[in-house]
Amino acid sequence: MTDALLQVDDLRVTFAVGGREVRAVDGISFTVSPGATLAIIGESGSGKTVSCRAIMGLLPTGTAIGGSARLRGTELLGLSDAELRRYRGSDLAMVFQDPARSLNPTMRVGLQITEAITTHRATRGGRQSKREAQQQAIELLRLVRIPAAERRFHEYPHQLSGGMRQRVMIAMALACRPKLLIADEATTALDVTTQAQIMELLLELQEELGMALIMISHDLGLAASYADEVIVMYAGKIVEQAPAAGLFGAGGAVRMRYTRALLDAIPHLERPAHTLLPVVTGRPPDPTALPPGCSFAPRCQYAEDDCRAKVPALAEHVPGHRWACWHPCENGAAPHD
Ligand SMILES: Nc1ncnc2c1ncn2[C@@H]1O[C@H](COP(=O)(O)OP(=O)(O)O)[C@@H](O)[C@H]1O
Ligand SMILES: [Mg+2]
Structure with a gap:
């Protein structure tokens, strides 16, 4: 896509912790168009913050980063600190979770x-x-x-x-009048009413200033109500990506079993007013010891032998809708009640 503001290709971030490899971000690709709102959701530890810090050049020096992140065609990965500061000062900005700190x-x-x-x-x-x-x-x-x-x-x-x-x-x-603002759990520390006010403010500013917004959240309801497009991350990978309306709206068609499990745990998605990401049974895998097949398989009630043996590739099965699952939900599955 030539009109992309940000194009991320096969981004990988690996930390060495106590002699073991932590693949915090494992080959993610996505595009942000000018003025668009992208939500990246996932449980704690799924690699949301590390992805954005890699793009911003805010990871500790020496961190192994692979792939590509281009802003209007200019490669950001591997830029010197001084060069990056220019972008951070003009095109890119990030708001973090904890303003007090x-x-x-x-x-x-x-x-x-x-x-x-x-x-x-x-x-x-x-x-x-x-x-x-x-x-x-x-x-x-x-x-x-x-x-x-x-x-x-x-x-x-x-x-x-x-x-x-x-x-x-x-x-x-x-x-710096950024073209792209990354809000990393920017409202998580706030009470529900204030959260909504800050989200409204961000969206108003986005329109006034014509900027794109990446909204990182573990709050599925927030993503459903505010974003154009949603990326669901699990254990460092994108497991599903679609327009928000395609996932959550009337006739929405979630395909990946993890996204489905997240949705099913929300009582009323029609009114997704700031519902915290519900707990799916089990815990995310240890990032230093990922299972051989699909990372979600150990928690998935639909997992079969192939799920435990081979990693499902993320593929665009329907235009604009990507998912990675060997046994996805049927399309047109009963909408959530
Ligand atoms: N500086 C670091 N050194 C080692 N591991 C890290 C570091 N920063 C993050 N991680 C690990 O990378 C993974 C992804 O973290 P993060 O992106 O912060 O998750 P999220 O933002 O989705 O909650 C986690 O397993 C986390 O422990
Ligand atoms: Mg985070």
């Missing part, structure tokens, strides 16, 4: 945003007066709908609520 507790929030703005300007080779940068910081606080922005500018993180701190983090991420 990501903000500097000893610095007024306005100054933290001002710093993000001036750093971004400097990497672009531009200059700007401190006053201008401060004015822009206040505008960013307004952009993320923080009331009394001039007053909040002078406050410290601890004076703000969790939701307000997350808005500040988003403001900092937006300082």
Whole structure:
């Protein structure tokens, strides 16, 4: 696809832990179009954060990374820190789960945003007066709908609520007017009402600023209600990918057994208001000792001998809909009740 904003091909990330290999990300490929919203969902440990950190160049030095991640055709993997900083400062930004840990507790929030703005300007080779940068910081606080922005500018993180701190983090991420914002469990630490407000804010900003959004979540309901497209990850691999409406909407047709199990554990998917990813019986496999066949087979009630012997390939069985399963759900299976 030539109009892709981000094109990820066969991304692999391997850590060496105590002499053993952890294949945290095992050959994932996906594309994000300009302005699109992609949700990446999966249980804890499935490789969501590591994938995005690899793309952002935020993994520890020495981490083994393979494959390709191109932003408007430019390869990001293997860029030097200085080069990456340029992209991180202009095209790519990431918001993390825990704003309390990501903000500097000893610095007024306005100054933290001002710093993000001036750093971004400097990497672009531009200059700007401190006053201008401060004015822009206040505008960013307004952009993320923080009331009394001039007053909040002078406050410290601890004076703000969790939701307000997350808005500040988003403001900092937006300082560079990114083309792609990655929100990694950005609302997980917040209460349900605040979560919804922040999600609405992200979607509004996405439209206002024309950016693409990758929303990482273990919250299937969140993905169902906000994303255009959904990727389901399991043990470092993509196991299913489809337009959100194709999976969850009326006549939605989930095929992979793991996705199905996740959906079946939600009582009312028609109203998927922020339902935490339900627990599927059993636990994800030990990443240092993956089973030989399908990683989900040990937890799958439909697993047969072939599932335990051979890894099912992720293939586009229907245009726009990929899944990896030897014995998928029948198409048109009874919609979830
Ligand atoms: N720095 C690291 N060193 C070793 N293993 C790591 C490191 N970071 C993550 N992992 C492992 O990689 C796997 C994927 O982690 P992660 O992407 O954080 O999962 P998720 O975000 O889906 O919860 C996990 O098994 C995790 O323990
Ligand atoms: Mg994570």
